[in-house]
Amino acid sequence: MSTQVSAAAVADRLLPSASPVRLLDDATPAGYARDYAMPSEQRLRSAYRAMVIGRRFDTQATALTKQGKLAVYPSSRGQEACQIAAAASLRDDDWLFPTYRDTMSLVSRGLDPIEVLTLLRGTWHCGYDSQATKTAPQCTPLATQSLHAVGLAHGQARKGRDSVALAMLGDGATSEGDFHEALNFAAVFRAPVVFLVQNNGWAISVPLAKQSAAPTLAHKGVGYGVPAEQVDGNDVAAMTSVLDTAVEHARSGGGPFLIEAHTYRLEAHTNADDATRYREDTEVEQWRGRDPLERAERYLRARGCLGDEDVRGFAEEAEEFAGSVRARMQQEPEVAPLEIFEHVFGELTPQLQEQRAQVVAEQAAEAMSEEDR
Amino acid sequence: MPAVSMAHALNQALRDAIGADDGVVVFGEDVGELGGVFRVTDGLASSFGEDRCFDTPLAEAGIVGFAVGMAMAGYRPVVEMQFDAFSYPALEQIVSHVAKTRNRTRGAVTLPMVIRIPFAGGIGGVEHHCDASEAFFAHTPGLKVVTPSSASDAYSLLREAIDDPDPVVFLEPKKLYWTKEELTLPASTEGFGRAVVRRSGRDATLLAYGPSVPVAMESAAAAASEGWDVEVVDLRTLVPLDDETMTASVRRTGRCVVLQEAQGFAGVGAEIASRVQERCFHSLHAPVLRVSGFDVPYPPPKAEHVHLPGVDRVLDAIARLQWDDAPDTTWVPEQRELAGGKA
Numbered sequence: 001m002s003t004q005v006s007a008a009a010v011a012d013r014l015l016p017s018a019s020p021v022r023l024l025d026d027a028t029p030a031g032y033a034r035d036y037a038m039p040s041e042q043r044l045r046s047a048y049r050a051m052v053i054g055r056r057f058d059t060q061a062t063a064l065t066k067q068g069k070l071a072v073y074p075s076s077r078g079q080e081a082c083q084i085a086a087a088a089s090l091r092d093d094d095w096l097f098p099t100y101r102d103t104m105s106l107v108s109r110g111l112d113p114i115e116v117l118t119l120l121r122g123t124w125h126c127g128y129d130s131q132a133t134k135t136a137p138q139c140t141p142l143a144t145q146s147l148h149a150v151g152l153a154h155g156q157a158r159k160g161r162d163s164v165a166l167a168m169l170g171d172g173a174t175s176e177g178d179f180h181e182a183l184n185f186a187a188v189f190r191a192p193v194v195f196l197v198q199n200n201g202w203a204i205s206v207p208l209a210k211q212s213a214a215p216t217l218a219h220k221g222v223g224y225g226v227p228a229e230q231v232d233g234n235d236v237a238a239m240t241s242v243l244d245t246a247v248e249h250a251r252s253g254g255g256p257f258l259i260e261a262h263t264y265r266l267e268a269h270t271n272a273d274d275a276t277r278y279r280e281d282t283e284v285e286q287w288r289g290r291d292p293l294e295r296a297e298r299y300l301r302a303r304g305c306l307g308d309e310d311v312r313g314f315a316e317e318a319e320e321f322a323g324s325v326r327a328r329m330q331q332e333p334e335v336a337p338l339e340i341f342e343h344v345f346g347e348l349t350p351q352l353q354e355q356r357a358q359v360v361a362e363q364a365a366e367a368m369s370e371e372d373r
Numbered sequence: 374m375p376a377v378s379m380a381h382a383l384n385q386a387l388r389d390a391i392g393a394d395d396g397v398v399v400f401g402e403d404v405g406e407l408g409g410v411f412r413v414t415d416g417l418a419s420s421f422g423e424d425r426c427f428d429t430p431l432a433e434a435g436i437v438g439f440a441v442g443m444a445m446a447g448y449r450p451v452v453e454m455q456f457d458a459f460s461y462p463a464l465e466q467i468v469s470h471v472a473k474t475r476n477r478t479r480g481a482v483t484l485p486m487v488i489r490i491p492f493a494g495g496i497g498g499v500e501h502h503c504d505a506s507e508a509f510f511a512h513t514p515g516l517k518v519v520t521p522s523s524a525s526d527a528y529s530l531l532r533e534a535i536d537d538p539d540p541v542v543f544l545e546p547k548k549l550y551w552t553k554e555e556l557t558l559p560a561s562t563e564g565f566g567r568a569v570v571r572r573s574g575r576d577a578t579l580l581a582y583g584p585s586v587p588v589a590m591e592s593a594a595a596a597a598s599e600g601w602d603v604e605v606v607d608l609r610t611l612v613p614l615d616d617e618t619m620t621a622s623v624r625r626t627g628r629c630v631v632l633q634e635a636q637g638f639a640g641v642g643a644e645i646a647s648r649v650q651e652r653c654f655h656s657l658h659a660p661v662l663r664v665s666g667f668d669v670p671y672p673p674p675k676a677e678h679v680h681l682p683g684v685d686r687v688l689d690a691i692a693r694l695q696w697d698d699a700p701d702t703t704w705v706p707e708q709r710e711l712a713g714g715k716a
Contacts (some may be wrong), residue, residue, distance in 0.1 A: 003446075110380060124479060125473075125476065125477040125478075126477050126478050126479070129479075129481045130478045130481045130482050131478070131480075131481045131482055131483070136445075136477055136482075137474075137477045141465060141469050141470075144434075144437075144438060144465060144466060144469060144470060147434065147435055147438025147439055147441065147442065147466065148441045148442040148444060148445065148470065150438075150439055150442055151439035151440060151441055151442020151443040151444075151445070151446070152442035152443070152445045152446045153436065153442070154439070154442070154443065154446075155442060155443045155446025155447065155448050156446050157443070158424070158446075158448075159446065159447070163443075177434060177462070178434050178435075178438060178465075178466075181430070181432040181434055181438070182438070183427070184430050184437070185432070185435050185439050187431060188429075190428055205684075206586055258680065318511065324404030339479075342477070342480070343475050343478075343479055343480045344476060344514055344515055345475070345477040345515070345517070345539045346475075346483065346537075346538040346539055348612075349566065349612065349613035349614075350566070350616060350617070351613065351614065351616070
């Protein structure tokens with residue numbers, strides 16, 4: 001059943017390009033295994049708009065954390081190109097398997113931002129309807145969701161559907177066993193799944209050099225027989241084009257695809273983290289110089305597809321979006337205490353019935369004592 | 374009626390479930406061509422095709438995580454972990470995702486899947502092949518935990534597990550795979566959450582499950598010749614647990630021994646003993662006692678008989694239920710003689 005694959009074929013089929021695919025600023029050098037077309041100006045314009053809104057949402061969520069409205073928020077500022085391109089690469093019937101840092105992707109996918117923030121707000125673990133939105137709950141363990149994406153993709157394919165699953169991961173997640181098992185399962189079952197690793201340089205405080213000795217994270221695909229590519233993750237054109245290629249590869253029966261996006265989180269891991277303890281300001285500054293929004297803006301302006309008025313318009317739109325999130329977040333979130341019992345099993349066990357009755361009694365007693373006051 | 378082994382009953386349950394529901398898929402390491410190391414999936418791949426029963430790469434987290442995704446896509450996966458301790462690489466998937474997905478998604482995504490695990494010891498297996506891990510699973514909210522002790526229960530409970538809307542950890546006592554029962558399949562026994570009185574008695578209640586049930590039955594028979602009329606209750610499902618049947622029995626008998634093969638510390642038996650004590654305190658003539666394996670890693674095959682609770686150890690416990698005469702220590706080696714009959 002196995003076929004001999006020549007070294008040349010491996011290089012052709014499986015090896016990522018020698019340097020990250022880049023379409024903005026510096027064009028991709030010749031000699032790439034795969035050709036990547038520059039996306040249409042229309043698409044890049046809407047990607048730019050989404051990045052502006054995404055960034056504003058991110059800063060708004062960070063501010064809400066400082067106001068105590070969110071328990072925690074892991075910013076993805078600086079990773080807008082990855083976040084927006086990921087959401088835009090999917091059809092409505094494709095599944096997204098995000099991590100806790102991919103909030104911007106979810107909002108960009110059209111999910112209600114308040115529902116998305118439920119997890120971080122602390123009212124429930126996942127506030128949106130996963131089934132209806134085809135978006136799995138944001139995953140806090142690392143890499144575990146990549147296996148779900150593989151199983152789901154395989155299941156959809158068996159049902160004759162041509163939908164794709166996109167699993168998002170960070171660089172730290174590539175050290176987890178589940179990442180490797182997911183790549184292996186995906187390859188063996190030729191599952192229509194795309195793994196998008198956002199390599200932002202740091203797994204909390206551990207730099208990539210201490211995370212992996214591989215030449216790139218994209219190279220990890222080779223051993224599993226999964227074609228892979230590395231991309232400039234701050235280049236929304238390159239991200240769009242490579243994701244398009246990967247999704248099409250998976251959708252058309254080519255099996256899984258792995259993408260490593262080289263990017264950077266400009267903020268700390270979360271608001272609870274002090275990034276100055278482990279990384280130099282000069283490094284952060286260097287990455288500020290590769291800002292994904294500025295690069296897209298420069299490109300679009302140079303082509304005459306974006307003017308001052310558009311930029312102002314998008315900024316206003318983003319401001320409006322943030323304002324509505326802010327306003328809606330001012331309302332005290334409602335929690336239904338008895339709901340904690342409702343989603344353990346399809347039916348309450350006798351033990352859960354007893355415990356639920358205990359809470360009902362506690363609430364009644366509390367209400368009585370309040371009346372007495 | 375033909376004599377049916379538990380392994381055969383399980384195989385038939387899988388066959389019937391695959392035949393009844395297009396969504397049922399069986400997969401895991403060696404379950405295809407080989408039919409599983411215990412042959413529970415024997416012939417399924419050839420009867421139903423590799424679409425319905427297939428081998429996967431050797432990776433337990435992968436198998437379970439893949440099953441989560443398959444269930445999300447509308448399938449009812451039944452996966453095999455091959456041996457208890459081999460399930461540990463999958464614990465994160467089981468605990469963090471299989472158990473919690475319904476909860477995390479507020480019921481939008483449910484996982485009707487079964488994780489079959491050849492369970493416990495007594496077969497002379499080498500290390501990592503005989504653990505009794507039920508406490509890990511029973512302690513995890515969101516998992517149903519089932520363990521049959523007979524071929525008819527094995528068939529009926531596995532069919533119910535596959536049809537269940539929630540994930541079920543299905544623990545198959547290895548040493549009972551080849552024990553037979555006169556039986557015509559399909560069999561329909563009591564459902565999840567129902568314990569069954571396997572032998573009724575007046576003097577004491579023996580609560581047991583899975584591989585310990587035959588030990589309990591044998592112990593009760595031996596105790597009878599000493600004048601003790603011992604009731605044996607087979608719990609069958611640990612989650613949900615049938616408090617009612619076990620407490621009704623203990624209230625009637627006034628004495629209770631909980632028997633489990635697993636190590637005792639922080640085990641399921643401790644939970645059961647505690648529940649019985651809370652609910653039956655005024656009916657009890659003696660403290661609820663536990664008989665279990667020791668708190669040691671499962672011993673090598675030549676020493677497993679030291680660890681595994683057998684009839685003698687159960688009889689010792691029954692003797693100590695006399696209590697008026699019993700010293701208040703938990704274990705008294707010289708008190709090995711059964712105290713002839715209940716006062």
